Amino acid sequence: MDIIFGRNKKEQLEPLRARVTGRIPAWLQGTLLRNGPGMHTVGETRYNHWFDGLALLHSFTIGDGEVYYRSKYLRSDTYNANIEANRIVVSEFGTMAYPDPCKNIFSKAFSYLSHTIPDFTDNCLINIMKCGEDFYATTETNYIRKINPQTLETLEKVDYRKHVAVNLATSHPHYDDAGNVLNIGTSIVDKGKTKYVIFKIPATVSEGGKKGLSPLKHMEVFCSIASRALLSPSYYHSFGVTESYIVFLEQPFRMDILKMATAYIRGVSWASCLAFHREDKTYIHIIDQRTRKPVLTKFYTDPMVVFHHVNAYEEDGCLLFDIIAYEDSSLYQLFYLANLNKDFEENSRLTSVPALKRFAVPLRMDKNAEAGSNLIKLSSTTARALKEKEDQVYCQPELLYEGLELPRINYAHNGKRYRYVFAAEVQWSPIPTKGISMLSNRPFPCFSPSDAQIIKYDILTKSSLKWGEAHCWPAEPVFVPTPGAEDEDHGIILSAIVSTDPQKLPFLLVLDAKTFTELARASVDVEMHLDLHGLFIPGADWDAGKQAHSREERDRAAERRVAPRT
Ligand SMILES: CC1=C(/C=C/C(C)=C/C=C/C(C)=C/C=O)C(C)(C)CCC1
Ligand SMILES: [Fe+2]
Structure with a gap:
C-alpha cells in the first residue's frame, strides 16, 4: 500500500509517449488534467494525512489515437517554502507545522491568535476549476492557483478573500451552460456572523469592449445562509444544483472555530478541530435561485457525513438530490498515513460505508396534509418527506447502492433528470466485530476493502456494470461525450489506473x-500517483500539448546548449 499512498512520486516533465493497446476513438482529442497528493515527506519530516500531500498535477494529452503523459508539482508558496527549508513548514489539514523553530513560537502564535484564523495553505491538491478560459488548481482554503493546462506550470496565486468574504471554499464548483462558476464558501466571524456564502464567477467579462479581463475580479455574492452555530460552522466538500435551486447540507460534522484559533499554540492539527456530532441533525437548505433566498420550510434528516453530491433535479414539484453519505466521519480517520501504510486490510476499516442515497424534498407544501404524512407522491423513489409541523419536514432517503465514491455524471445532465452514476467502487466486506469503535464509542460493524472497481450505476433499473482488474486501483472515472451524442451514456470513460x-x-x-x-x-513507464479529481479539456491544441515545454524545460535546454561539455 505504501506504493500507492505513502511514497513520494517523481515528476515527469517531458511529455512521455504512452504505449497504447486497443483503439482510442479518433474523435477523442483533448487533455485529461488531474490533481492529487504526490509528496508525503519533505526532508526528514512527514505529513500525517493523505489529504496533506503536496499537489502533483498530471495530464494525459490524447489525439490521433496517441497519448502523452506528463506530471509536475504545483509550485505553490507552500511547496517552495517546504523545499527551501527541506522540511514541512506550512500546516495542512492533518499536520500542524512550525515555520521557524529558531524563533519564539509563542510570539508567532500570538500573532496568529490576533488574527483569529491563520493564513492557510495554498497547496491546492484536490481539483481543477475552469474559470473563463483559465484553469485553477483548487483546495478548500481561500487560495486557488492558476495553472497552465498544457505545461502544468504554476501561475498566479488568487486569494478569494480579495473578492468575496470567504475563508474557505469548496473545490467542487458547479458550472452553468454558459460556463459561469457557482461555488460556496464559509465566512468565519466576519462582523461576528459566521455564514455560508454562495458566489458566482462569470465566464466572461467585457468592459467597454475590452477583453481578457479577469473573471475573478468580477465575482459576486449570490446569497448567504447564516450558520446555525456561530462558532462551529459545518464542514462540507460539495453542494448540489438544479435548474432553479441550490442544495446545501449543513451537516453535524463541524469545525470548532475556537479550537482552530488555538490549534497552533496547542500543537494540534486542523483535523483535530473537526468533529462529528452524532446527536445532531443534518439541515437541508434549499435556495431558490430566482429569489436568491432559502425556502422557508425547515427540512432536516438524520446525522450524516457527506463529501460528494452526485446530482440533483426537479420532478413534479419535488426536488430530488443524490449524495454519497456516511454514518460517521471514519473516512478521514482511514486516510491517516499511519493507517494506510501499515497492513491496509487490517487498518482501513470504516465504521460506515459510503452509500449512494436519494433524497426527495417537496417544493410546495400541502397545507392540508396531516402531521406525519408523507409529502412525496413520486413513483420513481421510495424517499420520504414526513410533515412534522407547518414549516418542518423530516426527510428519509432511499438507499440506492453501497460502496461507491468519487461519483461523476455526464455533466450535460447536471441539475437535470439523469440516469447514470459513474464512480469508483470499493467493496467493504464486513469483518467480525473485535471491539469498541474509538470513533463512536460503541460496538461497531467493521468493513475492510476487498475489491476495487469502476462502476456504472443505473438509477432507473438499479443495475450496474463494472470494470476491474487484479491489483488495480481505479481513480475517479471521467465521462466524455461522443460528439453529437444523444444518449446520456453515449461516450467514453477515462480513468487513471495505478x-x-x-x-x-x-x-x-x-x-x-x-x-x-x-x-x-x-500505459506509461512512470510512478503515477493515485489522484483525486480533475477534468477533461476537449479539443485542446493536441500538437501544442504534445510538444509544449514549460519555461523551466526551455531554460534547461538553452543552458544545455550553451554549457561547455565537460
Ligand atoms: C488545510 C485546511 C483544510 C483542508 C481540508 C482538505 C484538504 C480536505 C480534503 C478533503 C478531501 C480530499 C475529501 C475527499 O472526499 C480545512 C479543513 C478545510 C480547513 C482548515 C485548513
Ligand atoms: Fe472531492
Missing part, C-alpha cells in the same frame, strides 16, 4: 460508457 503490483505499469483506461467494455489502455 497498480499495487510493481510489475504492472500504470495506465489511462478508456472504456465505452454504454457497455463498460475496454476500448484501449495507454
